[in-house]
Amino acid sequence: MKFYMFHFMPYLHAPLDFRAKGRDTLWMLYPHDYFDPAKCHALYNRYLGEMELADSLGYDGVCVNEHHQTPHSLMPAPNVMAGAVSARIKNGKILILGRALPLVDNPLAVAEEWAMLDNLTAGRIITGMVRGIGIEYHASGVNPGESVGRYYEAHDLIKQAWTRPGPFRFDGKYYQYAYVNPFPRPFQSPHPPIWIPSGGNPDTIVWAAAPDRKYTYVQFFNAPYESVKKTLLSYRDAAESHGYDAKPDQLAWAVPTYVADTDEQAINQARPHIEALFNDFMAFSKELLLPPGYTNLAAAIAISKATPVGGRGGGRTTIEDLLEKGIVHIGSAATVRARLEKARGEIGLGHVLALLQFGTLPADLTRRNIELYASDVVQPLRAKYPD
């Protein structure tokens, strides 16, 4: 098993009392006049330090992520952050999970940025290709009904740009180039690994598992364990129907994680911070989260009838709810190890992307979390599951 430290890099000085001001989200529609550049600068340094700590403790890598117009993430341009990370992380991989391809009008630029990072790090990057969540289509102006088409086409373009001898012509529906011939070429051959983070879209899973791709599928945050299991097993089924067995290396889970000496201590320490993540940093209206056309019609109908996690309708999500559903790993090292071993046994999980800073979790608790997870979870599990 392999273990990575995931970071959202939240602006944790955001006005979490936004509901008292008659607002239902901190994303896009909320006036960001509370922003303090000195605090942002300090947070960047703090978070990069946390990644350095993880690297020095032997994590397999660190992960950056992309979101727009929100204090949930200080990384609207993840490749910029990956560039900064590359100057500090000397051992582990740098995972860009992911870059939202349909949001850009020139995806060739993404192929170029990743090739630069690949050479800067001597081949230590892993790329993640995502559509971005629905709200990004409000924030970027890109038509949500074209999200899927743009995603697949941008993927094809980037992969060809890395592997086909250039110059060549690319005539897509959304992207057209008379000359594709990027320079520098990637460091890794034939190209950097491509991972596919998603919320569990069945079409994406079947596509990612195809024999000419075999992309590692990453089940993203806020999914209950049973649905993580179902989704990752569906990847294995898809692989089987393609005529091969999926390896643990193809199955990844990104999960908020907090370890302390006892379950009780972990829950007490994590509570306000994990509840801030799920209720406040990730609060949206359905309209904001699901612009029409972002999902197919059946999914849109199902979601419009469901109650969202966090902040609306049924009151606040508690740490107890999150633990009961297996959405988070919070507890003693033994508890967290047991949850991961279960996932390993039942799913064949290969990669664990632990979100070790979440919500408002302060620096001292984050560092302690990174250290304890490394010594008491990562090391024993790695020894037990060396693949």
Place this chain on the structure above:
Amino acid sequence: MWSDKACDVFGYPLRYWRKGRGPALVILSGAGGPEIMVPLAEDLAQNFDVILPEHPGFGAADAPPWCERVPDLAYFYAEAFEALRLKDFALVGHSLGGWIAAEIAVRDAHALRALVLVSAAGISVPGAPPADNFLWSRAEMLKRFFFDPAFAQQALDKPFTDEQLGLNLKRLQCVARLVWKPRWHNPELQRWLHRIKTPTRIIWGKDDNLFPAAYAAAFQAAIPGATLDIIKECGHLPFIEQPDAFKRSLLSGCGVKP
């Protein structure tokens, strides 16, 4: 009444409502669909042969893959009018339907006797942006659509059935694909509105919260000879909120004496 047989247009089965005798009058509905315009169509059927189509993708059949932008619908309806052998007819378009009607009129107006644009999308007016309807819940949309909140309440008192919810989401997906970017307008339409030679009437609610009444003046300025009626105490749906004033303006716009 709804046609038993669909009209085949480029392989798509176009459903339409048709009733009445007299000169033909076509109504292109807004994004919500044709149902809310049926009472108006019934009323107009006293004077006209009224045709009220259901936009592609708005019913049981899925929108054809080529139906991506509003100009695609302009060609689609131009073909449909030929298939229905409509000549010398009045074309009335509300909101999204007004945009489609304007796109038709700049392309080929030879069969048009009159053009009536009601609370129409299609242009961009500096200083008067459209509201972002894609961020509205149904309750918020209804609240914004009327000057008189009683109308919104009346609609809210009738919650959607599951069937209506599904159909509404389907239509919303069709509409978003058509109008998302550039939002609710086509710069090329705006550039060519001056080609319209059909007698044009523009009707607007003074209190339209989706496309502000400044749109009406901009349409009037762009279309040679267009006449304008702004209806007071009226939101985005003038045929529901002020049906009498609306009908008077529509009939005079179509050259019928009241």
